[in-house]
Amino acid sequence: MRLDRFLSGQTTLSRKEAQAAIRRGEVTVNGTVQRKPDCSVDPDEDHISLGGKPIEYQKFHYFLMHKPAGVLTACSDRKQQTVLDLLAEEHRFPGLFPSGRLDIDTTGFLLITDDGALSHKMLAPRSHVAKYYIATLRDPIESYYAAAFAEGITLETHGEPEPCLPADFAPVSEKVALLALHEGKYHQVKRMFAALGNHVEQLSRVQIGALPLPAHLQPGQYMVISEAEVQQMLCETPFSEVSTYYQQFFRHNG
Numbered sequence: 413m414r415l416d417r418f419l420s421g422q423t424t425l426s427r428k429e430a431q432a433a434i435r436r437g438e439v440t441v442n443g444t445v446q447r448k449p450d451c452s453v454d455p456d457e458d459h460i461s462l463g464g465k466p467i468e469y470q471k472f473h474y475f476l477m478h479k480p481a482g483v484l485t486a487c488s489d490r491k492q493q494t495v496l497d498l499l500a501e502e503h504r505f506p507g508l509f510p511s512g513r514l515d516i517d518t519t520g521f522l523l524i525t526d527d528g529a530l531s532h533k534m535l536a537p538r539s540h541v542a543k544y545y546i547a548t549l550r551d552p553i554e555s556y557y558a559a560a561f562a563e564g565i566t567l568e569t570h571g572e573p574e575p576c577l578p579a580d581f582a583p584v585s586e587k588v589a590l591l592a593l594h595e596g597k598y599h600q601v602k603r604m605f606a607a608l609g610n611h612v613e614q615l616s617r618v619q620i621g622a623l624p625l626p627a628h629l630q631p632g633q634y635m636v637i638s639e640a641e642v643q644q645m646l647c648e649t650p651f652s653e654v655s656t657y658y659q660q661f662f663r664h665n666g
């Protein structure tokens with residue numbers, strides 16, 4: 413890989429800024445100043461420093477954000493603030509995107525990454541990775557909801573039936589429900605509850621796979637996650653374990 417490309421991928425420098433820094437002699441490769449931007453480096457083998465600071469090579473970046481309400485799940489927007497705008501300057505690596513979409517008023521677990529393959533794996537229905545939502549409803553939960561979700565709710569799109577995959581449902585309180593989906597259709601949770609005659613008043617994604625949104629992460633905050641945590645997102649957890657956890661959590665925290 414070219415040295416300037418390595419630098420712009422691993423730091424917030426643009427390709428042009430990286431080239432300028434290299435020409436100014438600010439970059440060393442294995443301890444020797446390298447002034448040629450097109451010099452070839454091996455990110456796995458070579459030790460590269462910028463301004464005397466070693467650069468830890470990371471092929472991909474993974475940020476777990478607690479998405480706040482009122483922020484758009486998009487890379488950029490002319491009018492509205494996006495989730496990428498919430499990243500600190502030093503984390504705005506090229507190629508980052510939000511993996512999956514949360515509505516503007518939905519809060520919770522959002523992965524921001526530049527790893528397209530991982531994102532695809534996480535979102536593709538055949539990977540079966542569960543996304544867990546807590547929905548606060550307008551009307552009390554009815555006893556038939558769990559069976560309806562388990563059977564697969566049929567939505568309507570432009571007058572055509574759009575069947576959903578079976579989903580796991582558990583009541584958390586009279587009007588609060590936990591739902592696990594294995595796919596991501598447009599406004600899916602809201603439309604599923606609407607199909608049952610109810611209405612979602614608040615929605616939050618609380619977990620993906622076996623990785624819960626950490627309780628300490630406030631809306632608008634995010635954290636770098638490790639490779640092990642990334643793998644945890646792809647793991648399965650029995651729904652009964654997850655629902656017991658959230659039922660107890662809400663009993664104690666309201």
Ligand code: URA
Nearest residue numbers: 515518599600601602
């Ligand atoms: N389902 C919805 O209705 N909205 C979201 O933001 C996510 C899932």
